[in-house]
Structure formats: C-alpha cells, structure tokens
Amino acid sequence: MLKSLLAGMGLAVMLPAVALADCAEVSQGQLLISAAWSRATIGTARPAVFYVTIRNNGSTDDRLTGIETPVAGMPMLHETVMTDGVASMPHASDISIPAGQTVSLAPGGYHGMLMDLEEELKDGESFPVTLKFENAGPVSVETAVLPLRAREAACGDAP
Amino acid sequence: MLKKIRIALWVAVAVSLVGVGALLWRADRQEQAAAFKPEFSLPDEAGTVRTAEEFRGKHLLVFFGFTNCPDVCPTTMAEVAQVMDDLGPEAEDVQPLFISVDPARDRESGLGEYLAAFHPSILGLAGDKAATKSAVNSFKVFGDRQEDASAPGGYTMSHSSSLYLLGPRGEWLRQFEYGTPADDIIADLKGRL
Ligand SMILES: [Cu+2]
Numbered sequence: 001m002l003k004s005l006l007a008g009m010g011l012a013v014m015l016p017a018v019a020l021a022d023c024a025e026v027s028q029g030q031l032l033i034s035a036a037w038s039r040a041t042i043g044t045a046r047p048a049v050f051y052v053t054i055r056n057n058g059s060t061d062d063r064l065t066g067i068e069t070p071v072a073g074m075p076m077l078h079e080t081v082m083t084d085g086v087a088s089m090p091h092a093s094d095i096s097i098p099a100g101q102t103v104s105l106a107p108g109g110y111h112g113m114l115m116d117l118e119e120e121l122k123d124g125e126s127f128p129v130t131l132k133f134e135n136a137g138p139v140s141v142e143t144a145v146l147p148l149r150a151r152e153a154a155c156g157d158a159p
Numbered sequence: 160m161l162k163k164i165r166i167a168l169w170v171a172v173a174v175s176l177v178g179v180g181a182l183l184w185r186a187d188r189q190e191q192a193a194a195f196k197p198e199f200s201l202p203d204e205a206g207t208v209r210t211a212e213e214f215r216g217k218h219l220l221v222f223f224g225f226t227n228c229p230d231v232c233p234t235t236m237a238e239v240a241q242v243m244d245d246l247g248p249e250a251e252d253v254q255p256l257f258i259s260v261d262p263a264r265d266r267e268s269g270l271g272e273y274l275a276a277f278h279p280s281i282l283g284l285a286g287d288k289a290a291t292k293s294a295v296n297s298f299k300v301f302g303d304r305q306e307d308a309s310a311p312g313g314y315t316m317s318h319s320s321s322l323y324l325l326g327p328r329g330e331w332l333r334q335f336e337y338g339t340p341a342d343d344i345i346a347d348l349k350g351r352l
Pocket residue numbers: 078079089111112113229230
C-alpha cells in the first residue's frame with residue numbers, strides 16, 4: 001500500500017518534468033523551434049523518427065540542411081511521398097523554411113530518419129538533436145521520446 | 160411533321176436502350192466488385208499459416224507495411240490501435256492484420272513484439288517471397304523493394320499505404336487512405352458491425 005502510494009507520488013513528480021521536455025522551445029535568430037518528438041524504439045535495429053516544428057518569424061527565408069544527434073550514427077532528412085496511394089520516403093537534401101511561415105516535420109510528410117541507432121529510445125526520455133540551418137546556423141533542441149503509438153507531439157504545435 | 164415526331168420517338172427509344180444497357184452494365188460491375196475476395200496464406204510469428212477464410216465472420220482491417228518504416232507505418236498502426244480501443248465490445252468483430260512486405264527482415268527483428276507495442280489485437284503476418292507476392296497481387300496493391308545505399312541494409316520499401324477493409328464473407332468493402340483519422344474509421348465500422 002505504502003509502496004504503491006510512494007510510486008504514485010513519484011509519478012506525480014515526474015509528469016511535469018516530462019511535460020516540460022515535450023514542449024521545449026528554442027529560439028535562435030528569427031527561428032522558433034518547438035514540439036520536437038520521437039517515438040520509442042524496440043532495440044536499435046530499426047530506424048527511429050524525428051519530428052519538429054520550425055517557425056520563421058523573420059523576413060528572410062532559411063533552409064534546414066541537415067540534422068545531427070548523438071543517438072544515431074546516420075541521421076537524415078526524408079520526405080514521405082505518396083504516389084497513387086503508394087508511400088516511399090526519398091532523402092530530402094534540404095527543407096525550405098520561408099520567411100513568416102511555419103514548417104512542420106510531421107507524420108506523413110518530412111521527417112528526420114535516425115538510422116544506425118546507438119541506443120534504444122525509451123518512452124519518457126529525451127535526447128538532443130542539432131538542426132543545421134543555412135542562415136541561423138546550428139540549433140540544438142531536446143527531443144521528447146513518446147510511446148511507439150504516439151500520433152503527435154504531447155504539447156501540440158507552437159502557437 | 161408526323162415524320163419528325165416518328166424520328167424523335169425512335170431517337171428516344173434508342174437513348175433509353177442505351178440507358179438500360181448502361182444500368183445493366185453498372186449493376187454487373189457492382190456485382191463483380193462485391194465478389195472481389197482478396198486472399199492470403201501467410202505464417203504468423205509462431206509459424207502457423209493463416210488464411211483469409213479462417214477470419215470469416217469478422218471484419219478484417221488489413222495494412223501492408225514493414226517495420227523499418229518509421230513514419231507511415233507506425234502512424235497508421237497508431238490509428239488502428241485507437242480504433243480498436245474505441246470500438247469497445249465491437250472490437251471483437253474486427254481483426255487488424257499487418258502483412259509484411261519486407262518479411263525476412265521483419266521476422267528477424269520480431270514483428271509480434273513490434274505490433275504488440277501498438278495494440279495486442281494486431282496480428283502480424285510475414286511469409287516467404289512468393290506467398291507475400293501473391294497476397295499483394297490478390298489485394299491488387301503494391302509493395303516493392305527499392306535499392307537505397309543510404310538505407311539500413313541498402314534498401315527500403317515502397318508500399319501501398321491505405322488500410323483495406325474486408326467484410327465478414329471475405330469480400331472487399333473499401334479502403335481508408337493514409338491519414339484517415341481513427342474517428343472516421345470507427346464511424347464507418349460502427350455502421351457495419
Ligand atoms: Cu524515412
């Protein structure tokens with residue numbers, strides 16, 4: 001009884017911390033980076049995914065040219081493309097972030113493909129990803145690991 | 160004058176004949192569509208061969224995917240999991256199936272454990288090349304290997320991304336395109352169960 005009570009209290013303390021990680025926001029120059037999330041993996045054999053929302057508040061266009069993370073040996077930008085209902089995901093050499101617009105790496109569209117995983121991604125944990133922008137330079141964002149069956153960031157898109 | 164009316168009447172007869180013909184043709188087409196029963200014969204994780212026939216009486220929600228797919232496949236399985244959670248007791252009449260288009264690799268990495276992380280009801284099937292091909296062909300879908308030096312193992316798959324719904328007699332009912340929200344799928348299923 002006491003044990004489960006303590007476990008419950010432990011959980012209550014942990015939850016806000018998790019929520020914070022889920023909603024980490026970083027701004028650099030004119031860019032606001034938010035809602036970085038990934039899905040838990042089972043082991044390291046399969047590639048993981050990286051999603052994020054990027055808002056360009058400036059008056060000049062920028063471009064996401066790549067990502068880096070200590071959890072994957074080969075991270076890459078991909079775009080899911082549907083042709084007559086058939087899905088494929090070619091490499092995206094860069095992703096344009098036009099002035100005044102918000103671009104999301106989100107299910108069914110652009111995503112970071114994290115290949116050669118160094119470690120299993122566990123639900124509730126987080127890991128850093130560095131986004132490389134042509135103008136704004138590198139920006140590091142803490143990425144929340146959500147359950148494998150998560151469908152969206154736990155905090156929604158940035159306003 | 161009378162001649163003109165006669166011609167007009169004959170034209171009307173011709174038009175209606177064409178119309179009746181078109182209707183008959185359409186009815187025939189619909190009958191054919193209703194008789195479309197996709198088949199598969201593929202082993203589950205335990206090695207037991209599962210076929211479309213054994214699921215008669217249930218609705219089948221079928222997806223063709225591969226587990227090295229980090230975007231479209233988990234997103235769709237997450238919707239399916241939501242559907243199964245929200246259907247309540249009626250979920251018993253629905254069997255979700257994940258047919259691997261990358262069966263050798265998926266068997267090796269553990270298809271069952273992967274699918275269980277979404278929902279315990281999802282059944283994973285991974286056969287050999289020939290059996291997979293015949294299931295893909297029978298559903299009239301697509302699943303093909305694409306060489307890609309940057310992908311793990313040097314290849315990735317392109318595959319049909321919809322969910323396919325089969326009725327209790329194994330008949331093809333409809334597809335739900337990628338991105339169909341769980342609520343829309345549930346509403347459709349509730350109208351049938
Ligand atoms: Cu990808």
